[in-house]
Amino acid sequence: MVVNHSLLLVSERKETQWSRTLRQALLPLGKLRVVSEEDAEQMVVRSDYDVIIIDAGVVYGVVPLISRLRAQRPEARVIVATASPTWRRAREALQAGAADYIRKSLDEEELCSKIEAVLKLPPPQLR
C-alpha cells in the first residue's frame, strides 16, 4: 500500500545514483522531492514535509542546516544520511535535532524501514 507522505531530500540538484535508490526505496511511503542546500529552507517554508533527508556528502554544513530547517519547521523530522558515518558526526546531528543518522549504503528495504520508523515518531519537541 502506498502512503502519501511528502518527503524531501536535500542533495545535489541533478539526480544521483543514491537519490534514485532512495526514491525507489521510498515509493511505498510517498513522493520524494529533491532540492539543493540553497533552496532547502525556501522549500520547507513553502510546503509541509513529513520527513527531510539531508545528504551529508553534499551539504556543506549539516548541523547549521538542521538548525535552520527546524527553526522554520520545529515539527519537521530530519534524517541525516552519510556514506562515511562517524560517531562524532552522529552525535552532532542527533543533538542538533535530527531524528536519525543513517548510512547511505543501506539497501532499499532497510532505508524504507528507517524512514518509516521516523514517520511513526511523535512530532519532535524543541530541545
Add this chain to the structure above:
Amino acid sequence: MTEAIVLFADNDSNFLKTRTDFLVQEGYRVIPAADPAEAQSLLIQGGVDLAILDIRLRDDNDEKDISGLTLAKEVARSIPKVILTDFPSVGAAREALRPQADGLPAAVEFVSKKEGPQVLIQAVRRALGPDAAWMRMVKQAVEGTDNELKEDYDNAQKQSAANYWASLGVAVVGIVIIFLGMALVLGNQLEIGVASTVGGLVTEGISYLFFKRVDAANERMDQYHEGRIEGQRFGTLLRACDGLDSERKRGRCREQVIKAATKRWLGASEKDEKSQ
C-alpha cells in the same frame, strides 16, 4: 550549598573513583553505582538530578553488554542521562541520542571516556540545563546574603556589648561622683560638692547616650535576625520544590515561592520608604 545530585554508574572502580572525585570538586553531589542493578534501584528510588551511565556496566570486554544504554532507555525516563563509553560507535551514539517511541532520546549527551573529564563536565552542565545552574546561583545568593547578615549581626552584637559595658561603667562612675558631691555638700564644702554633683549628673547623661547606642545596636540585631530567618525560609521553600516529582511541578513551585518572596520583600521596602 545545594548541589545537583548525580548518579554515576561504572563498573571500573578506579575510573568511577577518579571521575567521582572530579565531579565532587566541581560542586556536584555524586552517588556512585558499580553495577546495573544498583544503578537501576537508585534511579527508581529517585532524588537524582542526572545519571551518568557507562554503556558496558557488566563486563568491559563484552561487546554485547549494553546494560547502561538499556537502563537509559527503560528506567526513570524523566531523569536526564549522559551516556559514557570507552567504546564509542555510530550505533551506540544513535541508540543513545535518537528519539525513542515516546519522542525522547534515551540520553541527552554521549561522551567518550577518551574525551577526558572536561568534556564530561561540559556535558553534565548542558544536561542539567540553565535551570539547574540558575537554581544553584539563587541558592548561593541566599547563602551569601545569610553570611553577610550573620557578619552584620555579630558586629551589632559586639557593639551592643561594648556600649552596654561602657554605659554601665560610666553610670557607676557618675553615681560615685554624685555621692561624693553630696558628701562634700554635707561636709560644708558647698562649691566643690555642687560642682561634683553636677559633674556626676553629666556623667549619668553620657551613660544614657551609651545606653541609647545599646538600644540601637539591639534593634539592628533584631532586623538582621529577621532578615536571616526570611532568607532561610526562602531557601527551605526552594529546596522543598526540588523534592517534587516533575520538572513542571518544580518550576511552578519555584515560581510561586519567588513571586511570594518578591511581593513580601518589595512590599517591605515600600513600607520602609513610606515610613522614612
